Amino acid sequence: MGIIHINKVKYEYIRRDEENNVEGITTAVDGVSLAVEPGEFIAILGHNGSGKSTLAKHLNAILCPSEGSVVVDGMDTQDEDHLLQIRQTAGMVFQNPDNQIIGQIVEEDVGFGPENMGVPTKEIWERVEESLKAVGMYEYRSYSPNKLSGGQKQRVSIASVIAMHPKCIILDEPTAMLDPMGRKEVIRAVRALNDVEKITMILITHYMEEVIYADRVFVMDKGKVAMSGTPKEIFSRVSELRDLRLDVPQVTELAYELKCAGLPLPDGILTREELTEALQKVRKMRDRREQE
Template sequence: MDNEMINCVDLMHKYVDNEGNEKLAVNGVSLSVKKGEFLVVLGHNGSGKSTIAKHMNVLLLPSGGKVYVSGMDTEVEENMWEIRKNVGMVFQNPDNQLVATIVEEDVAFGPENIGIPPVEIRKRVDESLKKVGMYEYRKHAPHLLSGGQKQRIAIAGILAMSPKCIVLDEPTAMLDPSGRREVLKTIKQINKENGITIVLITHYMDEAVQGDRVVVMDQGKIALEGTPREVFPKVKMMKEIGLDVPQVTELAYELNKEGININTDILSIEEMVDALCQLK
């Protein structure tokens, strides 16, 4: 389909654990990501969510099933570099992604590697740093920046390669709350303003609420899928999987159980206030 950025078909991923036993990290997952979409993949540790992310960028290959990126089969070796140009990847630890001693050199690293002409690199570096709000730090040393700023530099480095999609694997897990907000704001902006497809792997509810669509993983399979308003009111099911839901959604659920007639698809404090005012 022309509208598909990534398509996983019956994806299986097996690995061998420390004891030498074969385990299934991903067990028959079919999932398509539309162009321009902001998709959130939620799940706790060991649910298979990070394993799926690595298949989208050919860091792993399927043990069974298929993964297609812009229609290209990830198992065809000649496709690998083209797929990696299409899909950029941002990881959990910003320190592991930064390679240079000056911010702008770090952002230039990716485009240099793929043979972009120097004049074009200069333009891309400046544009990417402006997009993530880090242009005034271009001459700084990355190691002196905060975690959130480093992660935004890592995102700028991916943006400079002009990808169609960015997969972020728990990019805020090591950040403080203000760093997390900075990074999420940046992710939303590049999705809305630049039309770049986003796949955000996370276990934070406040981040998941902001996606167009949420996929909940459990034990290598998709347990739930839908818009945040469709997924989060299923409080009982989410708890059984071992995940929380936004506090206001849980409050609405509990009030409903007590017989108070209130919407259960509430996702923000503002919506909760409105709903409570309407009860009067």
């Protein structure tokens, strides 16, 4: 049983002029189908305007599809009666850290979700404590969010979602506004939650380095899924990725260029360690050939 089923979803933004006449229709998502299994770490890649954020907003019923359907844990997102339950099952972290923190103190913000769900006071405090500890922000519980760095704010946002005990978290470009340190912090927290708590993660991003730990990667372009597969499979298709205006990680690119230059390297090298290993093999082979 999958936790999220996206079935031929199409979404159109309709632009209207002042007299309410339709000026133009932009199809942001165009016939996307995909299914997510519980506990998976999914990454959705795409450059600006590829429809990845629009798709993300379908997953917790902020947007409803123009055509097709989205089913979250057995509930159709068009069903108004299940709205709160869907949003509780599939939590969402947004891009701008400043615009999603509601509380004036860290712990109040984390408590906001449970408060809305009507959780009893004592349990709210337990949930706040455990979720702040899960992202390593417990020492900052009485800080004002304005005093935190971008990466810390995003970790608080993640904790705020965890406090609602979701089965699945959708992260809509959570690192786009952060510095490299903050990006690492956030991704580390996301991976840890996926490993330890087995929360299904759907990470939407345009940073390639962040998707190498994912179980499956989907690349979106012009509202459609252009490529899908494991990170290794995706990154061995360097030239195709370039056509979609996406950069591969530096290490992968280096390996690709070396291969094009004639070195016998395998496809889809993702980390520095893999590359060093592969290069050492090549060297050994050469040494042996020279000895013969």
